[in-house]
Amino acid sequence: MLKRFFALLPAGLIYLLGGQAxxxxxxxxxxxxxxxxxxxxxxxxxxHDLNLGLMVLETVIVIFVLALMVYILIRFNEKNNxxxxxxxxxxxxxxxxxxxxILILVVVAVPSLKAxxxxxxxxxxxxxxxxxxxxxYWSYAYPDNGDIEFDSLIIPEDELEDGQxxxxxxxxxxxxxxxxxxRFLIASNDVIHNFAMPSLxxxxxxxxxxxxxxxxEINEVGDYYAMCSxxxxxxxxxxxxxxxxxxxxDFAKWVVEAKEEFADNSSSDQPKTIRLAEAExxxx
Amino acid sequence: MSNEATAHDHHHDxxxxxxQRWFCSTNHKDxxxxxxxxxxxxxxxxGLMSWYIRLELAxxxxxxxxxxxxxxxxxxxxxxxxxxxVVMPALIGGFGNWFVPLMIGAPDMAFPRMNxxxxxxxxxxxxxLLLSAVIGDGPGTGWxxxxxLSDSNFHPGPSVDFGxxxxxxxxxxxxxxxxxxxxxxxxxxxxxxxxxxMPLFVWAILITAFLLLLALPVLAGALTMLLTDRNFGTHFFxxxxxxxxxLWQHLFWFFGHPEVYIIIIPxxxxxxxxxxxxxxxxxxxxxxxxxxxxxIGVVGFVVWAHHMFTVGFDxxxxxxxxxxxxxxxxxxxxxIFSWLATMWGGSIKMEVPMLYALAFIFLFVVGxxxxxxxxxxxxxxxxxxxxxxxxxxxxVMAIAAILGMFCGFFYWIGKMSGKQYPRGLAKLQFWVFFIxxxxxxxxxxxxxxxxxxxxIPDYPDPYVAxxxxxxxxxxxxxxxxxxxxxxxxxxxxxxxxxxxxxWGVGATTLEWTVESPAxxxxxxxxxxxxxxxxxx
Numbered sequence: 001m002l003k004r005f006f007a008l009l010p011a012g013l014i015y016l017l018g019g020q021a022x023x024x025x026x027x028x029x030x031x032x033x034x035x036x037x038x039x040x041x042x043x044x045x046x047x048h049d050l051n052l053g054l055m056v057l058e059t060v061i062v063i064f065v066l067a068l069m070v071y072i073l074i075r076f077n078e079k080n081n082x083x084x085x086x087x088x089x090x091x092x093x094x095x096x097x098x099x100x101x102i103l104i105l106v107v108v109a110v111p112s113l114k115a116x117x118x119x120x121x122x123x124x125x126x127x128x129x130x131x132x133x134x135x136x137y138w139s140y141a142y143p144d145n146g147d148i149e150f151d152s153l154i155i156p157e158d159e160l161e162d163g164q165x166x167x168x169x170x171x172x173x174x175x176x177x178x179x180x181x182x183r184f185l186i187a188s189n190d191v192i193h194n195f196a197m198p199s200l201x202x203x204x205x206x207x208x209x210x211x212x213x214x215x216x217e218i219n220e221v222g223d224y225y226a227m228c229s230x231x232x233x234x235x236x237x238x239x240x241x242x243x244x245x246x247x248x249x250d251f252a253k254w255v256v257e258a259k260e261e262f263a264d265n266s267s268s269d270q271p272k273t274i275r276l277a278e279a280e281x282x283x284x
Numbered sequence: 285m286s287n288e289a290t291a292h293d294h295h296h297d298x299x300x301x302x303x304q305r306w307f308c309s310t311n312h313k314d315x316x317x318x319x320x321x322x323x324x325x326x327x328x329x330x331g332l333m334s335w336y337i338r339l340e341l342a343x344x345x346x347x348x349x350x351x352x353x354x355x356x357x358x359x360x361x362x363x364x365x366x367x368x369x370v371v372m373p374a375l376i377g378g379f380g381n382w383f384v385p386l387m388i389g390a391p392d393m394a395f396p397r398m399n400x401x402x403x404x405x406x407x408x409x410x411x412x413l414l415l416s417a418v419i420g421d422g423p424g425t426g427w428x429x430x431x432x433l434s435d436s437n438f439h440p441g442p443s444v445d446f447g448x449x450x451x452x453x454x455x456x457x458x459x460x461x462x463x464x465x466x467x468x469x470x471x472x473x474x475x476x477x478x479x480x481x482m483p484l485f486v487w488a489i490l491i492t493a494f495l496l497l498l499a500l501p502v503l504a505g506a507l508t509m510l511l512t513d514r515n516f517g518t519h520f521f522x523x524x525x526x527x528x529x530x531l532w533q534h535l536f537w538f539f540g541h542p543e544v545y546i547i548i549i550p551x552x553x554x555x556x557x558x559x560x561x562x563x564x565x566x567x568x569x570x571x572x573x574x575x576x577x578x579x580i581g582v583v584g585f586v587v588w589a590h591h592m593f594t595v596g597f598d599x600x601x602x603x604x605x606x607x608x609x610x611x612x613x614x615x616x617x618x619x620i621f622s623w624l625a626t627m628w629g630g631s632i633k634m635e636v637p638m639l640y641a642l643a644f645i646f647l648f649v650v651g652x653x654x655x656x657x658x659x660x661x662x663x664x665x666x667x668x669x670x671x672x673x674x675x676x677x678x679x680v681m682a683i684a685a686i687l688g689m690f691c692g693f694f695y696w697i698g699k700m701s702g703k704q705y706p707r708g709l710a711k712l713q714f715w716v717f718f719i720x721x722x723x724x725x726x727x728x729x730x731x732x733x734x735x736x737x738x739x740i741p742d743y744p745d746p747y748v749a750x751x752x753x754x755x756x757x758x759x760x761x762x763x764x765x766x767x768x769x770x771x772x773x774x775x776x777x778x779x780x781x782x783x784x785x786x787w788g789v790g791a792t793t794l795e796w797t798v799e800s801p802a803x804x805x806x807x808x809x810x811x812x813x814x815x816x817x818x819x820x
Contacts, residue, residue: 029746033734036666047662054663058653065620065649069642072627076563077634084564085629094569097621098614105610108656113603115662120599135438166344167744191433192529194594194669198735201665205594207530208432209523212596225744229669229737230594231359231426233433234352237740 025222027199028168037199040224041216044201046115054108119201122215125183129176133186133193133206133228136235140174148258149265154238168225173242175258177251178218186212194230197243203229218245299804310396312381313802315403317700319377322403323370323689324769326410330365331765333358335758338724342755344745355741356424357443361417363427364447367547368454369410371685375550376458376496377403379692380465380489382700386795386802387483389474389811394467402461409454416446423447426739428536429510431521431529436514445514448507455500455507462496465489474794474807476814480574483793484567487574488553491581492546498585499542506535530595537588544681545584548648549577551688552619555641557793558695559623562638563630564790569622576615576622583612593664602661609659616652620645635787636710640691643718644684651680654729669739672732675725683721690717690768697775698782702801705775713771717764724757 027037039048075081130141134151142148152170160169176182186195188206196203197216204214218224224243228236246254299305309315337358340349349355381399385392393399416423420441425434434444469490473482482490509520510532519525521532560567567573590609593602623645632638654676657663667673697705727750736747743751785796798806 029734029736029744031746032749033746034730036733037735043665047665050660051657051663051666054657054660058656061653062649065624066646068624069627069645072624073632073634073642076627076630077632081629081631084631086565087629088566088568088570090568090625093621093625094572094618098618101614101617105613105656108660109607109610112606112660112662116603116606116660117599119662119665165744167742191438192430196669196737198666201662203594203665203668205596207523207595209528210530210596226735227737227740227744231356231430231433231739233424233438234356236356237352237737237742 025220026225027222028165028225039201040199040219040222041201042219043115043119043216044199046118047201050111050115053111057104057108119214121213122181122183125181125215127177127180128183128185129174131174131184131186131195131206133188133190133195133232133239135190135233136228136239138170138174138193138195138239138241139189140172142255142258145255146259148255148262150258150262152242154240165225167238168227168240168242170240170242173223173244175244175246175251175254176218177248178221178245180248180251181215181217183213183215186214191232192230193228193232193239195241196226196229197224197241198226199224200243205230218243221245221247308400310392310400311804312385312393312396312399313700313804313806315399316378316380316382318403319373319381319406320379322407322410323374323378324772326365326369326373327765329414330362330370331762333362333365335762337362338755338758340741341743341751343752344743344748346742349741352741353421353424356426356739357417357422359739360423360426360447361413364413364451365410366682367427367543368451369406369413371547371682371689372458373406374689375547375554375685375692376465376489376492377406377461379485379554379689379696380461380492380550383696383795384465384468384486384489385472386699386798386806387486387793388469388472388477389794389807389813390468390472391805391807391810393464394472395464398460398464402457402464405453405457405460409450409452409457412446412450412453416443416450419443419446428533428540430536431510431513431532432523434510434514435521445511448511448514451507452504455504458496459500462493462500465493466497469493474810475812480571481813483553484556484570484573484577485550485553485793488549488551488556488577491577492549495542495546495549495581495584499539499546502535503539506532506539509535530592533592533595534588537591538585540591541588542581542584544677545580547681547685548688549581551644551685551691552577554688554692554695555623555644556626558637558641558691559626560792561695561787561790562633562635562641563627564633564788565626565630566792567622568625568628569618572618573622576618579615580612583608583615587612590659590661590664593661594668606659606661610656613652613656613659620649620652633787633790635694636705636707636714637691637695639711639714640687640694643714644687644691647679647687647721648684651676651678651684655680666735667732669737670732671728671736671738674738675728675732678721678725678728683725686721687718690714695787696795698786699795699798699800699802701776702781703775703778704780704782704786705771706778709767709774710771713764713767716760716767720757720760720762720764722757724754724761727751727753727757 036048039045127144132139137151137153139151150172152172155169155171157166186204186206188208193206195206200216202214202216204212222245226241228239340347420443423444432438469486512518513520519527521527521529556567587609589605658667658676694705731747731750736743782800784799785791794811
């Protein structure tokens with residue numbers, strides 16, 4: 001609990017300063033943010049807890065070394081210690097400073113590996129989402145919801161509406177149900193991209209010729225923003241990811257509307273065979 | 285040999301005329317000087333690129349660089365130049381050439397003519413790299429050159445080919461240099477200078493040379509495959525024809541991870557010499573230090589895939605690379621603690637090289653501990669490709685190596701030039717540079733924690749605060765860099781000379797037994813080290 005409190009402290013302060021928390025979360029960086037974005041999935045919470053522990057450990061190490069250096073520079077400078085000692089060995093000391101770091105690393109490795117195996121895969125996924133990277137936009141498909149397919153492109157700066165964050169807003173966000181175990185199948189049509197979402201602890205390469213997978217379960221309804229995280233050419237900085245998490249009921253309604261809205265995409269002009277081949281590419 | 289700087293013995297010091305001396309040189313000191321010179325030229329170019337990047341990133345929106353391909357070219361060229369043409373030439377080619385023969389009591393390198401070709405291949409490589417940026421659209425691939433972005437579909441034109449050839453030539457230069465250093469260290473040590481009596485700087489260069497020899501051919505192979513993919517219809521990395529882009533990443537990082545140790549281990553060596561000299565005390569745990577460096581070198585070859593945690597590995601593979609990467613913290617800790625123990629009980633003189641050595645330890649520790657975070661494949665789910673990584677590797681590798689270079693410069697400039705650097709201005713230069721790099725890179729940890737991706741020319745508005753501070757830091761660093769060149773100029777014009785042993789009783793290695801500046805030929809009569817205490 002205390003750990004969570006400190007993890008949320010920077011974001012919490014922003015909320016206090018900026019007014020009451022909204023009913024729907026908006027997950028993106030805040031001004032002067034010094035810490036991770038708030039974790040919004042079980043994987044993210046595990047990763048954030050691990051990171052907090054590591055950061056405390058690392059701060060202690062840095063302060064320890066710095067304090068030791070300051071002490072040595074005061075105690076053993078030329079004025080205070082004109083005659084240097086000749087000591088060059090101390091077996092016990094050398095064993096200790098080899099063994100203690102090993103012990104610390106073992107202590108770190110256990111929660112780290114636990115978190116890693118937890119984030120890796122989940123056999124109980126309830127739905128699948130296909131993600132494809134393109135230069136320079138994302139394509140999303142819902143194979144379990146009537147094959148809805150659409151592209152998600154950045155909204156240029158001069159077309160932004162009020163409240164839409166610059167460089168993060170897209171024309172068609174990836175709408176997902178909260179409290180649902182979702183598997184992403186991630187591939188690319190051209191170069192390597194990276195599908196990322198900091199507050200869900202998702203970061204997976206979209207590589208042509210292979211399909212990577214990752215799973216998540218979003219804890220809160222709201223907007224989640226991120227950017228492509230692998231250099232993919234000229235407009236690498238301009239292919240954001242916007243996940244709009246809604247309740248299961250709203251998602252069901254959205255599916256009905258989206259089938260209409262993106263019907264053109266599903267019954268596109270391409271011959272069926274090519275579209276099948278593409279689909280196989282993704283799921284292979 | 286006389287200890288009096290004024291008692292120069294010039295009769296054996298016939299220097300060849302200018303063109304022969306600097307263009308056809310086979311003298312290890314002159315070639316070392318040339319390496320240092322090209323490093324400084326490249327540092328100005330690579331530095332200007334990074335300052336232009338920071339200028340663009342000082343505010344959200346696009347202010348200066350509206351051609352994003354050009355932005356990516358700047359990012360790429362900055363990385364290549366700093367790694368291959370600034371740090372490696374200065375630490376290995378420059379200080380390695382100058383001081384390995386002096387420290388082991390050898391008259392010169394084992395293969396003086398090969399030494400010459402090593403240097404001029406590097407010049408050729410540098411010219412090819414500069415050409416790659418100005419011919420065609422430039423390589424906007426990042427220094428990692430990942431295909432398919434770097435293949436002929438997405439980077440048509442000759443730019444990437446020039447980049448590949450540049451690395452080929454620079455790689456050949458480094459391999460020849462590494463062979464030369466290994467042969468010199470194994471065969472040309474003075475009588476009694478056993479392996480376990482070599483100064484730690486020589487140990488560091490020896491280990492680095494082996495890393496170069498083992499890692500660079502892998503890069504050369506990968507580059508050749510990319511070259512044939514681009515030009516001769518092979519499909520090593522083309523998924524459309526059964527190739528695999530991830531294969532490139534394995535080959536690249538099998539070279540790339542040892543490369544970061546190639547950059548930092550020579551700096552370890554310099555720091556060990558300097559800490560020992562100014563504590564007026566031999567290095568604590570000499571053998572532990574030497575074998576800790578060796579261990580870092582060996583383990584460095586089996587951790588490469590921690591750069592690739594997001595490519596879609598099996599979870600067991602990621603678990604292995606997590607644990608293997610953490611292991612590196614152990615020998616690294618041994619080095620840090622041994623440096624502190626060397627100072628413990630010493631009689632510490634706070635000269636400028638010592639300031640740089642202490643700053644190196646601090647920066648290396650800060651950068652090292654964030655490495656523990658990044659070693660965790662699970663933590664990488666939020667940190668991969670963010671500014672947290674940028675902050676980490678600039679602290680632990682880039683700036684630490686630059687501090688190592690400055691440290692070596694101020695430690696040895698008296699030996700190289702015979703002149704005393706201006707002490708006050710050098711101290712000012714140290715503080716400006718040290719504060720500058722910390723203001724520059726520390727806030728990038730925060731940007732990275734908040735999720736800012738690398739290699740983007742514009743960023744969402746909330747990231748502005750730390751980016752602006754970071755850019756101010758870049759300005760301070762620029763002033764510090766400028767001051768360095770002022771210090772260099774004033775040193776070379778200085779009337780104040782230094783004696784053979786500038787640093788007194790703490791400086792026990794052989795380079796302090798020859799006069800300053802070191803004569804054109806040294807150790808013509810081999811020093812006899814038989815029965816001496818282990819050199820430290």
